[in-house]
Amino acid sequence: MTVWDRPEPPTRPLPLDRERIVVAAIALADEAGLAAMSLRKVAARLEVGPMRLYGYISTKEELFDLVVDEVHAEILPEEQPGDWREALRAYARRTRQAALRHEWLADLLGGRPTMGPNALAVTEATLAPLDGLTDLDTALRAVETVSAYLTGAIRREIANLRAERATGLSKRDWQRAFGPYLRRMLATGRFPALTKAVYDGTEVDAEASFETGLDWVLDAVAAKLARPPA
Structure with missing residues (x-):
């Protein structure tokens, strides 16, 4: 039986339900990452004993399932685009925006399919x-x-944001710090393609890079859809 199928315990003093648990867990993870999303810490945030939570959630993995599905409610479009390309574009953009609000989501993307009601709707x-x-x-x-x-793309962007916070170096700071070393390496002549990219390539921000890559992927899908069946 999944966590969505299992009934919640009867109401007790100090009312508790899965919705309150999920909200508390998301708040903790937004503040300090997935490591903060333990049943013990969620119980402390709700000012209840950890055993109270086990009536609602059996494992930490179930908690992950619930919080990921809750964030999928943010990904679900307010109106259904009729065009497939706009539907997939909206899905990609809204997922990226949700991950920037909840960086821990990047650590849980790409794993097993999420089967909660919001994820199924997405x-x-x-x-x-x-x-x-x-x-x-x-x-x-x-x-x-x-x-x-x-x-x-989301994992790369979030990794860069985390690296900036961990080191205190912005992208520009990092480039300045490693610039002399990189110039020496490029001057050896061993990396002609990379040299051209470094000196002649156009630098874009994360959003522009995401949008460009998304357009290319959607173009590839469109080309596939245009082909007659084999």
């Missing part, structure tokens, strides 16, 4: 606009391809 919103445009397997691969791209 999956429905991404698949529905593709229904009838192509065969089912192609539609599934299209959504998986976009999901794989945004998972990698």
Whole structure:
């Protein structure tokens, strides 16, 4: 029986329910990351004994399932785009925005499928606009391809943000610190393609990079959808 199927215990003094537990867990994780999201710490935030929580949640993995599904409510579009490309674009953008609000989400993306009601609604919103445009397997691969791209892009962006906080060095600071070493290495002539990229490439911010990559992925999906069936 899943955590969503299991009934909650009867109300006791100091009312408690899964919604309050999830809100407390998300607040802790937003403040200090996944390591702060333990049943003991959530219980302390709610000012109850840890054993009270076990009537609602059996394991830490169930807690992760619940908080991830709660964030999927933020990813679910307010209105369903009719066009498949806009639906997948909205899904990618809203997932990135949710991860920037809840950085711990990046650590849980790309694992086992999330089966909560909000996550199922997000999956429905991404698949529905593709229904009838192509065969089912192609539609599934299209959504998986976009999901794989945004998972990698989000993890890279969050890793960079964490590195800046951990070191106190902005991207510019880091470039200045390693600039002399990099120039010496490039001057050896061993890295001609990299040298051209460093000196002639255009630097863009994280959002522009995400949007460009997303456009390329969606273009590839569009090309696949345009091909006649084999």
